Amino acid sequence: MEIKFFIPRWGNRHLSWADFAVKAKGAGYAGVEANLPMLQEEQTEMFDELKKNGLTWIGQHFETAASNFEDYFPEYETRLNALAAAKPILINTQTGKDYFTFEENSKLIELAAEISAATGVTILHETHRGKFSFCAAYTAQFLKKYPDLRITADFSHWCCVSESFLQDQKESLDLAISRSDHFHARVGFPGGPQVNNPAAPEWKEALDFHCEWWDAIVKRHVGLKTPVLTVTCEFGPYPYMPQFPFSKDDVSDLWEANLFMKDFLEERYRGW
Structure with a gap:
């Protein structure tokens, strides 16, 4: 099985698409994870630069922000259809709200499944604070309701929400791992969704917990003989x-944090 590593556009918007694509290619990434730009001019620039540098694209949805379900539903439908029409290798979506009812969030999951079936584009739902998938136990209810529901595993969010390394939620975590077809390599901890530097020895415990979960995802896909597994190194600004x-300078270099994750996991999974 081949593991392909992606870099997010998030945190790199200070770079033009031309500079970003060249930098990503030079660092050894297979592609980028990014939302679809609103302006046609930027879309053209993005796709031209990705193609020029041999990079693929994971479409990312996070923009739907309507606070009530009646407005959220059509906006979500429009954005997913636009992403699917642009033909990414898959769509990673932050779906719903943690305060929508179970039935409302279910309707959004069903809508995404309909769009995926109609367009042939895989749609994965990211585990994310503030969304339907904000914590392990609540997400498990949806995974049990929908046997075909597939996710992007970003368990850093669940560490933050539960203020733990999920030691007491093995059943829900194992279920989530069994449905994970893409993951975000970001290390969270009981106090937040991102350690300040994944290479620092004081964060070894946090990194080890995440590696245990990521290893389980990789092993599962090796067993399934999945041709390609995608991973986005997603430390953010x-x-x-x-x-x-006072200075507001970043504690660590963001690009280097993501590059550490890519190099670390490439070496970890070499030969799997």
Whole structure:
């Protein structure tokens, strides 16, 4: 099985698409994870630069922000259809709200499944604070209701929400791992969704817990003979990246944090 590593556009928007694509290619990434730009001019620039550098694209949805379900549903439908029409290798979506009812979030999951079936584009739902998948136990209810529901595993969010390394939620975690077809390599901890530097020895315990979960995802796909597994190294900018007071300088270099994750996991999974 081949594991392909992606870099997010998030945190790199200070770079033009031309510079970002060249930098991503040079660092050894297979592609980028990014939302679909609103302006046609930027879409053209993005796709041209990705193609020029031999990079593939994971479509990311996070923009739907309507606070009530009646407005959220059509906006979500429009955005997913637009992403699917642009033909990414898959769509990673942050879906719903943690305060929508179970039935409302279910309707959004069903809508995404309909769009995926109609367009042939895989749609995965990211485990994410503030969304239907904000914690392990609640997400498990949806996974049990929908046997075909597939997710992007970003368990850093669940560490933050539960204020733990999920030691007491093995059943829900194992279920989530069994449905994970893509994961975000970001290390969270009981106090937040992102450690300040994954290479720092003081965060070894946090990294080890995440590696245990990621290893389980990789082993499962090796067993399934999945041809390609995608991973996005998704350390992000402030407020995910802590800053020093007064100067507001980042505590760590964001690009280097993601590059550490890629190199670390490439070496870890070499030969799997």
